[in-house]
Amino acid sequence: MRVWIYLSVFAALVLMTFLELMIFAQPLPRAVIDMSIVGLAGGKALLIALFFQHLAYEPKSLSALAILGIASVVAFLVLSVYSIIGITFR
């Protein structure tokens, strides 16, 4: 793995963090801001996993271990949150 790739990824991560902060300060609809910021966070996580954790250069089976976990979490998150939509607790 070449050092310049590490440095490029780091630069991208810093840039994306600044982007998150800039988007936060924009007079945009809340949903747009939230989705953009969370999307950027996902992008940053992907960059770290692919290049700092070297998943881009490993067999896909290794990534599958983490992806199965992420899929399980997404199922948990979506179904648990959807289950209480529209319910008033007070």
Place this chain on the structure above:
Amino acid sequence: MESHILPPGSTVKRWLLTTNHKDVGILYLVTSLYFLVVGGALALLFRLQLAGPNLNVLSPSAFNQAVTVHGLIMVLFVISPLAFALANYIVPLQIGARDLAFPRLNALSYWLYLFGGVLVVISFFQQRTLDVGWTLYQPLSSAFSPYVGVNTGGLGLALLVASVTVSTVNFVVTIFRSRAKGLRLTALPMFTMCILLTVLMMLYAFPALLAGIIILASDRILGTVYFSSPEGGAILWDHIFWFFGHPEVYIVLFPALGVIADVLVTFSRRPLFARRIIIAAMVIVAGLSFLVWGHHMFLTGMHPDVRRAFTVTTIAISLPFDAIILSFIYTLVKSRIELKTPMLFALGSIAIFIIGGITGVFLGSIALDYVLRGTYFVVAHFHYTMAGGGLVGLVAGVYYWYPKMTGKMFNEKLGRLQFILTIIGFNMLYFPLFLSWEMPRRVPIYPENLIPLQQVATVGGFILGASFLVMFWNLLYSLKYGQPAGDNPWGAYTLEWMTKSPPPPHNFDGTPAFINGQLSFIAANGAAHGEPETHLSVWPFMLSLASFLSLLGLTTNLLFTLVGLGLLAFSVLGLAGERFISREEKIGERWPFESVDRMKLAWWTFIASEVMLFGVVLSAYVYVRTTSATWPAPGTFFDIAHGAVNTFILLTSSLTVVLALASARIGSRAGTAGFLAATLALGVAFLFNKYNEWSELFGHGITFSTNLPASTFFLTTGIHGAHVFAGLLAITYLLSRALRGAYAREGHETLEYFGYYWHFVDIVWVFIFPLFYLV
């Protein structure tokens, strides 16, 4: 110490220090049977209470404690560990390995399990133990159960989860990386195949339980308000618990199905019918098991769409089981059945499980669930499934492999007697509970019209208990007086029967390989590969003892915790510095991880469990935000500057870790040490900034219990901070070695493995920052 030679089995040293998979299997077996006695005794106690409609054998509180601890012990400390007793002993033999991939981790998982169980037992002597039902429903077990014994019991469960995580990593790596040449993944013996699917389910299910226990402990000890919040907190626990709890049903069941499949083949003299379909069905069940948890929550009033979805998945998961059971039955058609004890238990388990499975379909129906939820119908159903399908199936395995483990045959007559007592006792105990479907569970009194049913159940309970006494006597008696078994007394086909009974420490005199489908031994192994492999280490025991003391002190005397933490640090260093030789075979089947070494695979397996842990903790945060009527706007409650600074610090630390690795690869000692030192400094800066942030919040009167935003913030960033702290301890160790020249010459993989962890911690923060500060 001659750590490659096992001391005699009659010495304490052997059993305290052994890392050999067969010894660890025996330890698991004995301990799980001990807990079976404990859990069974508790069951008989409350069955005595239920022998009459209004007896005073147990006070209501004692009844609740007995019921709760019986459930937890049977599910978590008996059935699964019994399965892993067999797995420890048999899986390496079935795949042609000399041991598990990480023998010391294997011993560690056993000792953590034992000490976890000891903590649960200790909690009995602390005024009052867990008394809230094994499901630990909220807010009963947080706000309304202020007893210290509940904390101790909960910490015991946390230790058990640690044991399970370690064990899971070990089995995943072993089965993927240590198979004999020619042993394709799809050709695994069914028991090993089922253990593989079981550990994969455990990998993704148990971290959810750990997340739940951490949040619960935080509510109970620190005063956070997740579960006591009226805004859906109780339902959040249901989601977390059952997201773990329903896969746990299959985690308990699959090993027994594996035993049954192997036993059916051996005693019917026929290959398993539709083996590929069975495997496919099991894979489908394992996947679907994570999508059915909501059927335990139909009465919570959750969204109708979600209820319908869970109904569909619940009914759907029963279909693959139909295929499995029909294939089992069809295997027997026109076969030459030998009704030896293992076969009797296998057939008995199938018959009982069919009843459990069918009644489970009832509970998948929303309409029926409204009537049956929380009644003895449910109790009967899950005992037919988990005790009948799981425990009875595993008893078949104990008898099946007893000759291999001991070199002795058990007494067949006693085995048959136990089978008869088990079937009679089991059905007398549990079938009347189906008929008691009007009776709520966990209540020590009942109406008089149920007296006959409940009394039959109590008599059945004692018969079932007696059946296990027969088994204990049989196993012990046969150990001394049993006939010599020979290597393959059943004429079985799988690899464990192709070696001596009991097998030697290195398992096979030669390296097993399947060439053109034929088994052969292609080279001598064991001591012939150079320096002998190690079989003894004191550190797994010491680490577990240290963990036990650390947790015990939290609910008794903090002195224990201080001693425990000191011992923990000492043990970690001892473990890291120990010269322990455990080699991987040079040849073997490793698909789909041929190019991934076992340490890398272990780290990624561990990280997958961490994904689940943080995933559930962050999901809990999103959940409570969704349920809360109000939430502070971003930037008004938490200081964005703190979060942003910490983001840049952690991102930079990730860069310095990879630069340390790059330096090590080119042999730069100064670069390696320098970048590791920079990582250490950045990690310390992160925690210092976090400390300042917390101090400011406390200074403004915002504490753990102020409100949900504060509770979620402190707990989530606290768990993350603990991970950063653990990483800093590791960096300190790595740096101390790097300064002495390590990694730059060889062994830079260690830095890469550490990087996996550190970058993962960074990734978690990448999500914490926007979720808590910006969104």
